[in-house]
Amino acid sequence: MKKTVKRAAVLYALVAAFMAGIIFLAAEFVLNGSQWANSKANLHIYSSGTVANTGDIYDRNGVTLATSENGKRVFATSAAVRKAVLHIVGDSSGVISTGTHNLYRSTLSGYNIFNGIYTLKSTGSGGNVTLNIDSEACRVAAEALGSYNGTVVVCNYKTGELLVSVSKPAYDVNNVPRDLRTSSKYEGVFLDKACSGVYTPGSIMKIVTAACAIENIPDIYSRTFECKGEYKTGDGTVICNGTHGKVNFRQAMNESCNCAFAQISIELGADKLLATANSLGFNKQLYAKEVPLVKSRFNPSKTSKTELGWAGIGQSTTYVNPTHFLAIINAIANGGTGYSPDRIKQTGTLTEIMGRMPEVMVKMPPTTASQLKELMRSNVKDKYGDSRFPGLLMCGKTGTAELDDAASHSVFAGFSSRSDLPLSVVVIAENAGWGSGVAASAANAVLQYFAGK
Amino acid sequence: MAKVKPENRFRQSTVMLLITVFQLICALQVILSSEEISYTMIYIFGGYIAVEWIYMIFGVLITGSDYFELEAIAFFLSGIGLTICATIGEDYALKQLIAIGLGIIVFLTVLLLIKDVRVASALRYPAAVGSVLLLGVNLVLAQSTNGALNWITIGSFSFQPSEFVKIAFVLVGAVSLDKLLSNVNLARYIVYSAVCIGMLFIMRDFGTALIFFFTFILTAYMRSGDIRTIVIICSVALMGAMLIIYLKPYVANRFAAYRHVWENMDTIGYQQTRVLIYSASGGLFGLGLGQGKLRDIFAASTDLVFGMICEEMGLITGIAVSVAFAFIVIYAIRAAKGAKSSFYVIASVSAAGMLLFQLTLNIFGITDLLPLTGVTLPFVSRGGSSVICSWGLLAFIRAAELPSPDVDMSSAARRRTNS
Numbered sequence A: 001m002k003k004t005v006k007r008a009a010v011l012y013a014l015v016a017a018f019m020a021g022i023i024f025l026a027a028e029f030v031l032n033g034s035q036w037a038n039s040k041a042n043l044h045i046y047s048s049g050t051v052a053n054t055g056d057i058y059d060r061n062g063v064t065l066a067t068s069e070n071g072k073r074v075f076a077t078s079a080a081v082r083k084a085v086l087h088i089v090g091d092s093s094g095v096i097s098t099g100t101h102n103l104y105r106s107t108l109s110g111y112n113i114f115n116g117i118y119t120l121k122s123t124g125s126g127g128n129v130t131l132n133i134d135s136e137a138c139r140v141a142a143e144a145l146g147s148y149n150g151t152v153v154v155c156n157y158k159t160g161e162l163l164v165s166v167s168k169p170a171y172d173v174n175n176v177p178r179d180l181r182t183s184s185k186y187e188g189v190f191l192d193k194a195c196s197g198v199y200t201p202g203s204i205m206k207i208v209t210a211a212c213a214i215e216n217i218p219d220i221y222s223r224t225f226e227c228k229g230e231y232k233t234g235d236g237t238v239i240c241n242g243t244h245g246k247v248n249f250r251q252a253m254n255e256s257c258n259c260a261f262a263q264i265s266i267e268l269g270a271d272k273l274l275a276t277a278n279s280l281g282f283n284k285q286l287y288a289k290e291v292p293l294v295k296s297r298f299n300p301s302k303t304s305k306t307e308l309g310w311a312g313i314g315q316s317t318t319y320v321n322p323t324h325f326l327a328i329i330n331a332i333a334n335g336g337t338g339y340s341p342d343r344i345k346q347t348g349t350l351t352e353i354m355g356r357m358p359e360v361m362v363k364m365p366p367t368t369a370s371q372l373k374e375l376m377r378s379n380v381k382d383k384y385g386d387s388r389f390p391g392l393l394m395c396g397k398t399g400t401a402e403l404d405d406a407a408s409h410s411v412f413a414g415f416s417s418r419s420d421l422p423l424s425v426v427v428i429a430e431n432a433g434w435g436s437g438v439a440a441s442a443a444n445a446v447l448q449y450f451a452g453k
Numbered sequence B: 001m002a003k004v005k006p007e008n009r010f011r012q013s014t015v016m017l018l019i020t021v022f023q024l025i026c027a028l029q030v031i032l033s034s035e036e037i038s039y040t041m042i043y044i045f046g047g048y049i050a051v052e053w054i055y056m057i058f059g060v061l062i063t064g065s066d067y068f069e070l071e072a073i074a075f076f077l078s079g080i081g082l083t084i085c086a087t088i089g090e091d092y093a094l095k096q097l098i099a100i101g102l103g104i105i106v107f108l109t110v111l112l113l114i115k116d117v118r119v120a121s122a123l124r125y126p127a128a129v130g131s132v133l134l135l136g137v138n139l140v141l142a143q144s145t146n147g148a149l150n151w152i153t154i155g156s157f158s159f160q161p162s163e164f165v166k167i168a169f170v171l172v173g174a175v176s177l178d179k180l181l182s183n184v185n186l187a188r189y190i191v192y193s194a195v196c197i198g199m200l201f202i203m204r205d206f207g208t209a210l211i212f213f214f215t216f217i218l219t220a221y222m223r224s225g226d227i228r229t230i231v232i233i234c235s236v237a238l239m240g241a242m243l244i245i246y247l248k249p250y251v252a253n254r255f256a257a258y259r260h261v262w263e264n265m266d267t268i269g270y271q272q273t274r275v276l277i278y279s280a281s282g283g284l285f286g287l288g289l290g291q292g293k294l295r296d297i298f299a300a301s302t303d304l305v306f307g308m309i310c311e312e313m314g315l316i317t318g319i320a321v322s323v324a325f326a327f328i329v330i331y332a333i334r335a336a337k338g339a340k341s342s343f344y345v346i347a348s349v350s351a352a353g354m355l356l357f358q359l360t361l362n363i364f365g366i367t368d369l370l371p372l373t374g375v376t377l378p379f380v381s382r383g384g385s386s387v388i389c390s391w392g393l394l395a396f397i398r399a400a401e402l403p404s405p406d407v408d409m410s411s412a413a414r415r416r417t418n419s
Helices: A002-007 A010-037 A079-084 A118-123 A135-144 A202-216 A249-255 A258-279 A305-312 A322-333 A349-354 A366-384 A438-451 B012-033 B039-063 B069-088 B090-114 B117-122 B124-141 B161-178 B183-202 B206-224 B227-247 B249-253 B270-282 B305-313 B315-337 B342-366 B384-401 B409-418
Strands: A064-069 A072-075 A129-131 A150-156 A162-168 A224-227 A230-232 A237-239 A245-248 A286-288 A291-293 A337-339 A344-346 A360-363 A394-401 A409-416 A423-429 B143-145 B148-154 B157-159
Touching: A002 B206, A002 B342, A010 B206, A010 B270, A010 B315, A010 B342, A079 A135, A135 A150, A135 A162, A135 A438, A150 A322, A150 A438, A202 A249, A202 A258, A202 A305, A202 A322, A202 A366, A202 A394, A202 A409, A224 A258, A230 A258, A237 A258, A237 A305, A245 A249, A249 A258, A249 A366, A258 A305, A286 A322, A291 A322, A322 A337, A322 A360, A322 A366, A322 A409, A322 A423, A366 A394, A366 A409, A394 A438, A409 A438, A423 A438, B012 B039, B012 B069, B039 B069, B039 B090, B069 B090, B069 B305, B069 B315, B069 B384, B090 B117, B090 B161, B090 B384, B117 B124, B117 B161, B117 B342, B124 B148, B124 B161, B124 B183, B157 B161, B161 B183, B161 B206, B161 B342, B161 B384, B183 B206, B206 B227, B206 B342, B227 B249, B270 B305, B270 B315, B270 B342, B305 B315, B305 B342, B315 B342, B315 B384, B342 B384
Parallel strands: none
Antiparallel strands: A064 A072, A129 A344, A150 A162, A150 A423, A224 A245, A230 A237, A286 A291, A337 A360, A394 A409, A409 A423, B143 B148, B148 B157
């Protein structure tokens, strides 16, 4: 009898095991609760896979980009704005995975471990998100691209606020085209090319090569290079966009001389080029705050001089992500500190009090930054012409990304050096030809919008 | 005597008052949430609270003792079950209230019967034969409900025989092994257990079969205290289980979702993922009674009721339910220490172990910490058989503490002088 009573203590062990399980379960709720509650199967928030009730999304000027009314999602009133901000706001089904609807869904649902989604349930709206995005500027940017697909990103390089992020093709969420998933003109429509796209950069890559040259060739400014329209590397030929004759470093940059930059690249070698590119964030998983960016890739050939030359001028197997390149421009414009482009202004009471701390994505030595800035200013002043960017004190570099089987992409990366207009811009107009054409004009149009405000 | 000193215990009226306040809040929330005030609902909640107080007051008057913690916990848990039913509809609440009433009657009946060890002992053969017959009839008449064949329907009335067999199983185990541990007694008990578990297995009610097996092990341990024997039994059972899975792969398929519920969230992981999604939605304090979405999922108020509690009443209430069960078990250990004979010790421990194990299978099954076996949450889940059985099992724990002046007068006398 006494023994039997003693054995009853086995129940203590069982209760302890059970309570350990309960604690484990509670810990799982703390760790995964947000993910669970924000599942698309949660009918408090979603209705057959599309978001029905959640917080509002506003642009920086208080324009409503998305809200919930009677269990339905309502978007911006202007069709042109809806299309322009499609990718940054995201669709209600979360197909555009980097859209604010999907990426910030736990903020929007107002979920927290204490209240769950009680706020959403009781008020019909969760946590509101205010974007740094200027929706009207996005409309201007989308229009500036004209009929071309591509992307435009604009950022305040002193603060990291992302003001414009447009990706085309786009569609109107209130009027979804029937052939959205079948027609070739909507190919890639669910991809936000600004953060999830990569492009052959063309000559804007010469900025990276120049950065490497500035840091590794002390007498780079006193060098001269011979351009006969092509450069024989020994194991092949690099073709230039013109015949520039004898050019110095600055002229090579102004003219975007392939012969000169191929020679510089080969002299620097693959290792040094790669080191500079990596230090600027290439080949690395980057996040623009919470937004994952597709990796920019740079892989200069160690065996073929020709391939190495092409890599140094942004062709070959080099790919850049537009938002990442915007951060590189930010670094050049902001004395070496390139802030992460941040789409979010406010997400709730805590961020309103604390402010969103800027994050650095790209760093470079201040001397490199100031020399690159000077070169890019010279590009506009001495080559493209300030008349193309009236009143902006623009610094920039055009690029023409050559494609094997289609018209080249027109690329422009630059910034205004006006202290009252600290804006950086990257534009890619697909199959639009020369970089000095559509992309440069679009960059000007968007920055003029801000200059005129 | 390992009795808790009176000053360390709450006064019963204080505990009851707190529980009543909790239940009044629940009732108000349910009643005020509908547009028209339902008088039926007022009667149901009013009736339930009245039953609690009448039970307590009569209990104190008859026994002269003020300690009814065990019943208080059961009333708390049953009240949550009643509240959940009330949020579904008046019929459900009424049925549940009747079930709780029947449960209390079964509780008192079992208590009266086993108060005298000789009566308990005499009941073992009827209980054993009756339970085997009941399961046998169940097997023949079985109606398939959600894959398990564990229901008997007579007219408009359906019940789960296995629930009632649980009470008999604990009784038979405790009585058989209370006697001298003769080989004959042991053999009979093993055969009886094997028959019960085997029949449950054929019915594909794996959850209940597992509960019976666990209780068998616990009872065997209580009597023998031999860990080696337990290890051997478990190993044999494990090999048997593996053989069955090898021969009948569908058994394993039923547990294929385990730890893979999110990959199968719209098929075999449907219930578990919904429990997690909606429990998390509730946060610590819940979305409010009737405000949940889990209620629309199959078996929400029965097997998944813990998820409903978390979603609508909050994780805190869910944890409170778990802790309440932990108290029942700790109560059982303490009651066992003061028991008059080893019958009560074994009965108390195996009944508490059975409740705890079923609770474990239920809560961790629906949240994917254990494979989903489809067992109910004792006291709380909607359904008459489950509630009645839970109260019936409670009687074994209560009996261990009952100061009844029979059989062993000397020990009862000792107790009186001590306390």
